[in-house]
Amino acid sequence: MTSPATVDEEAVLAEIGGALRAVLDDLEFEDVPITRETRFVEDLDLESIDLVSLTSELRARYGDQVDFPAWFASLELSEIIGLTVGQLADYIVGRLR
Template identity: 75%
Template sequence: MTSPATTGPAYAAVLAEVTDALHTVLDDLELDDTPITPDTRFVEDLDLESIDLVTLTAELGGRYGDRVDFPAWFASLELSDIIGLTVGQLVQYIAGCLR
């Protein structure tokens, strides 16, 4: 059974925003050939480095403002969690903050 936090218009809208932000921030990585899904991993699948994640969250911070506290969320994660972070986990966090 699918969780309401991972379905519905809010989740879909945030997924679209995150995908758009990835394309904006990382246009030189040719993401057009890489499908972005909730299971896409930032490090392993997209080869993002820590500076890329900082740039991405700055872009998303500009879109969502104070409603989403990216620094606090990342600070709460272990290094292994950040390395394995998926698009879906980020989207779920953002969608939860927007409720």
């Protein structure tokens, strides 16, 4: 788990990329760059079950300090559909600081 003193946005982006690759486990996405602008639904075709798997992966890395279910519940459907890796990284960094 990451300590607050070492929270770094680039490291969080890398963690999300690793978690995405673990969830997708698909050679089609092996060489796809994961950037702040990458959209979960539109670019990666993630479905709701994939988002649940992703949040489980990230919870294992960040613990209870990052409450993904509550955050997702606070978003409108259109916000979830347009959600980017950068927005998720910002949320994680904000919760860890």
